[in-house]
Amino acid sequence: MTGGYLKGRIRREDIITTAVAVYAEAGYHGSSLREIARRVGITHAGLLYYFPTKESLLAAVLERRDAEDTERERLAVPPGREALAHLVALAEHNVRHPGIVDVYARLAAEAVAADHPAHDYFERHYRMAREYATASFRVLAARGELRAGVDPEHAGLNLVALMDGLQVQWLSDGTAVDLVGALRFYLQDLLTVPLD
Amino acid sequence: MTGGYLKGRIRREDIITTAVAVYAEAGYHGSSLREIARRVGITHAGLLYYFPTKESLLAAVLERRDAEDTERERLAVPPGREALAHLVALAEHNVRHPGIVDVYARLAAEAVAADHPAHDYFERHYRMAREYATASFRVLAARGELRAGVDPEHAGLNLVALMDGLQVQWLSDGTAVDLVGALRFYLQDLLTVPLD
């Protein structure tokens, strides 16, 4: 009777995917379980059968993102020039999928509040992103591929901040902001060798 | 009988100041007129006597910010090296007043949604900020004070994005992020003369 389990797993994934879309439109606090459930085609009480609280659904959304990110980035490419090039590729991917960008830009801003249920997640997320970026610049510096005077720590922090900030402006007005071009310019300007 | 008008004006300002604080904690959609009114010491119906809708209060908050910014920045310093140095000073000021940073980081993220009441405000705000930054880099370039190969347009967009992104990380975890140092590093690295 694994059929029952399979159906439940598919339904759970369906709910998470729908939640991502609704969070993108309304933020976490602005989203309702009833709206998410309606799009899935069940009642909000039915949704609570799968996720017992609103917060537990948010946790599941963030866990999925972590799983995807870990698979795509951290394990796939060690810190270095290639990792930075991959980051540009990720930005290109995101530009073609605005929904993904939207959710995390909104959640990150909501979660600066210390009592937000996703606060710890984003604090950890940012710390790891900074360390990964900084490590990449250190590798470049050791190979003499980093322009003289560039501090890996500052460059790493600024890279993560830049990606976030570009996303907000690009979401606000996509026609006025060349997200990928600006990111590529920032990175190439720091290197003494071609980025890719 | 201007006393009545004066009292009303003071009360209005009081409501706006309180709204800024509540928006910082809960965002715009997460804030309630009742909570803002409670802190002011009136009922939510009383608040609606001064601001007939929730949205009209948000508009008043943004208008005040515009007035402050215009006075402090646009008119005071023409685009150029000094304008960039002033931007660092503004960041130093903001770091000492986290509440201000908090509201606008939250609102900007909420307002990427096209139907958000502050959407147009932020679209305009970002466009003007980009133009001001870009103009500053153009002035530097004309004087030979911009490092070779630096595109003023990219540098301007990236400066605005960087400030936004740094603010979110700094709000998330103030102990781990040197906002002013990172901003100063970014700017100094683009110039061939001392920033200040």
Added chain:
DNA sequence: CCTACCGATCGGTAGG
């Protein structure tokens, strides 16, 4: 500015 109220919506629970 207040009291008193409206319809709508929220997250969550009981019981099946």
Added chain:
DNA sequence: CCTACCGATCGGTAGG
């Protein structure tokens, strides 16, 4: 998974 419900809260209005 659903029906039916709970207490709480929301923005806004009437009438003073």
